[in-house]
Amino acid sequence: MDADVYVTPRYLAGSPGYGDAGFAPVAHWPHHHLDEGPHQLVVTSPDHRIRIGWAGDDYDLWTISAAPHAVSGPQWTAIVNQNTPPELVAALTATLAQDWAAGQDRFLAAPSVYWADSVAPLAAAGWERTGAELGTVELAAPDGNAGVCINISRRDLEHGTQLWASPPGWGTRAEITFTPRTPSHLIAATAAAFTDPTPAARWRESLNPELTARANGLRESDR
Template identity: 60%
Template structure:
């Protein structure tokens, strides 16, 4: 862990390769493509937020305190069993999740009233290569040591890959795993897809992993076991318009607290609301000492939403 008194602890850095950047502590990047879809905030249970398509056939769940941070499903009808499931663990960069949610938002927008299924429910290709084409086109190569009946494609640096299980399996069995980083609870990112997942959705997720663009993190968010595998460049040292200026993790935290307080102020004084008010008090004091005493986020946070109208959420 980074020392609490490290003056560079909260320094913003560009992390490359992106697939080793880990989580930013917030899900904004993953939810951004579906920000216009209905949001359902849950006070009880492990799932803290569910974003659904307007007809609720697509569901994107955020489990802020769990190992499997994201669970995304699609079904033929709102009340029917999922046709496929994708899960992303707590180490997966949300920018990779955004590859899938962007494709889902596009598929849903392109479906018309006469399209019963939508492209997000098509059967996967019979050819495993279709799901990972962005990786092979980027120069990732096949690992000849994979177990019989499986295929593994590995990045040039050997620190990321995809494992495909081609053995006979059920519709709900997990057959494709995108991974990055060394094995370990805090170092290995994993995105797992069941057998029914459309190939183009897996490819859309893989395409983000194949990109070389770095992402912004605060230095303390990089696991020390990963520092020798990534390139960290302080944001202030990068010149030119090529650097994307997305909201920083600190921006996300401040916005989340402010807007959570707005929600709590308009709701009955439940235990949840009281905890939010306490968080406001802690965050206000911490923000004044950002250089040395700002406390890190205790757990991953769902994205901030727009403040609700005064008559309700």
């Protein structure tokens, strides 16, 4: 990817304005370009049971879901907002592509009864539990700039697990929200991307100054 800076941690890189990295693992899947509806592009598995929608200019930029049958409603859904680095989305789409290719329908597996299974990569990377509201569990990254909220028993919350990064704000906060029936290994794969030390390549002019100020490293490209 062409860029003039590399950002670490990658979850503070923000979105470059396009989703190429997130679509790369499923580049070989059917692409459907739509003229109407909320999504400009929908990429599906060959059997149409996995759907990856790209809204282009909406706040909820990505809608990713899986269903038991091509014409049935989704069993689970992940919503990714417009500030989320596509490198984080790529971890989810890559795992979905692997699951589909394996032919075992693991992308429809029931989630683990143990909440810790879905965030094991975060605990291994030193993320620690923080104060949480009743019925939820929260972990935060060592730098305090990313976290996860897991809904254990609250019925007033629609989400099951939400990964977030960056300070609150329409132009800063990145969020990946999973519904309760999302397989634990898919959440874990996405969570692992938050701990990946690989920098995110960006053009300096596209970076949000507030995120740049919080980043641990901003290395100039050699190009």
